[in-house]
Amino acid sequence: MRKTYLLLSLLCTVTMVYAHERSIEEKLAAASTVVRSTQPAMAKANAAGQKLRIQHSSEMLTVIGNDNGFALIANDDMFNAVVGYSDNAFVLDENNSLSWFMYAAGESMKARIADGKPSYAPTAPDTERFKASIAPIVSTTWNQSKPYNDLCPKDTKGNGYPSGCVATALSQIMKHHRYPVHGYGRKSYSFSPSEGVGELLSAEFESTYYQWDSMLDNYISGQYSAEEGNAVATLMFHAGVAVEMNYTPSGSGAYSSEARNGLMKHFGYNKNISLLYRDYYSQKEWMNFIFNELSNERPVYYAGSDKQRGGHAFVIDGYDENGFVHVNWGWGADGGNGFYDIALLNPTGYSFSIGQDMLIGIALPDKDIRYEPQIVSDHTMSAAKITDALINVAVGQTVWNLSGDAWSGELGIILKGNGQEYVLAQKPVKTTPYLYNVLSNMEGALGGLLSLPSGLSDGEYRLFTASKGSPDKGWSLVRRKDGQTNSYLMDINNGKVTLNAANDDSWPSTGIKKISGSNAAGTYYDVYGRPAASSTRGIILHKQGNGIRKIVVR
Structure with a gap:
């Protein structure tokens, strides 16, 4: 791991002023350095004459490897050479999650080039806050076929539907925690297949005791017992029912919000599991959440989507010193699991990144997990000085609740600095029944002309829109789309006020x-x-x- 980090660092240190496509020799050299250093067996295979070769190419990426591993290489030298690497053979067929990553990485690169952004680097972990690197902590390498889907509904030909990427990701995370002993409650829902007759799918969670000791890390045909197969099939099916899986022959899917609710309601996980959306976080802050989860030995459920390939869910369970995260795609032991630059998928202002979200705080119920509020706005905040005692503030046209739960509390305009916190304006709000993302009682302006507190001492203050609900211990920033103004820095010097827009998001704390x-x-x-x-x-x-x-x- 250390050797890989040093080699990757050398590949990442050069910043090109004029971008051009890497030559075949440059791509092979970059891939060879990474692939040879990742596993001793791979180095031996290379030494024995198994040469690296081009295995796949697209407009922005080239895959180079052999039977023992591969590397994703950026074609344009505006970017670091290595985008991902694995000690598996490269197989893209049916691996929709790896296919999604390669597509999203390519789209991100194209967006950055079009926007003239030549400087990009992965977000490395801050070693004063997080562990320098974490080897993969999930031991399972499960997929969606037999025996995992043995209890799933079957199509008209008698073939079991895939267990689904959401169920596979959740099941692997639960196997890591070996929790719960048994489920909670029961659930039924109507499943309507595209062909054939619909059926009612049910799970008796409360009476089912999950056989963690009987679940294998990997299932090979002919090498597991009926008991071992049934143990993992039961968990997979229950995860599918918990999220109301939509089973189809080409791939089964569900929403991340249902994954969160299912973990808490039917599997008894921590009530402060948070569903975060990529659009509302900077690259650094997003990665810091991931580093923190893994530094506390909590695998991360991660999902992404695009219009061509639909949605994909997988597990992030480690990272290297460069900030590449280890991804378990949920496609088995040879499914391309490896280290990938997930931070790259963040070209500010481009819509394809909307599909990214993750669940953090997946922990046992007795753990102290911080709740992360998800009151957000798709519009920028604005503020202007009228006089040194009067400002005009607009919070944005829409404010949403993306927590996945009903929410009630207050929205406020907060001024904070010099050890003090002032509420300049506030109003009670709550979600609309059955439309948890919609905040009602938003009629009437929150903001407008606001008087500053009298006697403010000189110094720097921050002005921002905030929310405070029952789970919150104080006011929390209403997050905006990455790159949009989310606050203002107010400087007071000899009683004179200056306002400057800000869009950083690493400062919020109460x-x-x-x-x-x-x-x-x-x-x-x-x-x-x-x-x-x-x-x-x-x-x-x-x-x-x-x-x-x-x-x-x-």
């Missing part, structure tokens, strides 16, 4: 203040709530009574 060294007695935590020593370098949080303060240790 109740954090600076503290002098003389007041530093108490308990210390890192920014994700883990215990830390007061001498820990970087940002640590100091808890005194009911207050939380921020300390920067250099």
Whole structure:
């Protein structure tokens, strides 16, 4: 792993001023360096004369490898040479998830080139906050065919429908946690196939005890017992019922929101599982969520979609020092599992990335998991100074609830700085019944002309739109599309006010203040709530009574 990181780093350090297509020799050299370093067996195979070859090519990517591994190489040297690598043989047939990644990576590159953005680099983990790298933590390499789909409904020819990528991803994550002992409640739903007669699919979760010890990491035909096959088939089918899987011969699908609800309602997982949407996070903040989950040994459910290939769900269960995440595609032991630059799929302002989402906080119910609010807006925030005591604020035309649950609380316009927090305006809102994404009671402006608090001391403040609901411990940023203005920096100097638009999203935190060294007695935590020593370098949080303060240790 360390050797791979150093080699990748060398490939990633050169920034080209004038982009051009890499030559065949350059592509082979980049792939050879990565493939040879990934597994000793691969190096031996190369040494024995098994040469690397071009296995697939498209407008933006070339796949180079052999029977023991492959690398995805960017054709244009505006980008790092390596986009992904695996120690599996490259097989694209029917692997819709890997196909989706390659398509999305290519579209992202084209968007960046069209927008004239020559500088891109993967987001490497901040080693002061996260582990430098994490080897894959999910041991299973399951897929969607036999025996996994043995209990799934069958088509008119008697063939079992695929178990579905959502069920496969959830099942592998649950196998990692080996939880629950049994399910909760029961569920039935009507399944209407494209051909044949519909049927009622049901699962008795409460009375089913999942046989974790009987589930194998990989199933090979003729090498597992009926008990072992039934154990994994039961889990897969129950996961499918929990999410109301739409079974089809070409691939079975379900929504990520149903995956979240199913984990909590029928499998008893933590109530603070959060469904996050890629569009509302910067590249760095999105990757930090992933690094944090994996640093806490929690695999991430991840999904993506495009108009041509539909939706795809898979598991992220590790990362390397460059920030490439390890993906278990859910297509078996030879399904292209490997390390991929998921951060690349973020060309700000381009619509194809809308399909990306992930579930974080998939943990047992007794774990302390932070709830991540999902009150968002598709419109930019705007603010203007009228006088040094009066500002005009517009929060945007629409505000949505994307949490997947009914929500009620308040929207507010918050001014924060110098250890103080001021609510300039607020109003109660709630979701519409059966339309949880729609916030009602939005009539009437939140904002307009607002007076600033009197006696504000000189310094820097942040002005932003925020939400606060029952799960929240304080005001949380209403997130905007990546790149849109989500707040304003207000500078006060000798009573004179200056406003500047901002779109960064790594700053939101509630109740954090600076503290002098003389007041530093108490308990210390890192920014994700883990215990830390007061001498820990970087940002640590100091808890005194009911207050939380921020300390920067250099």
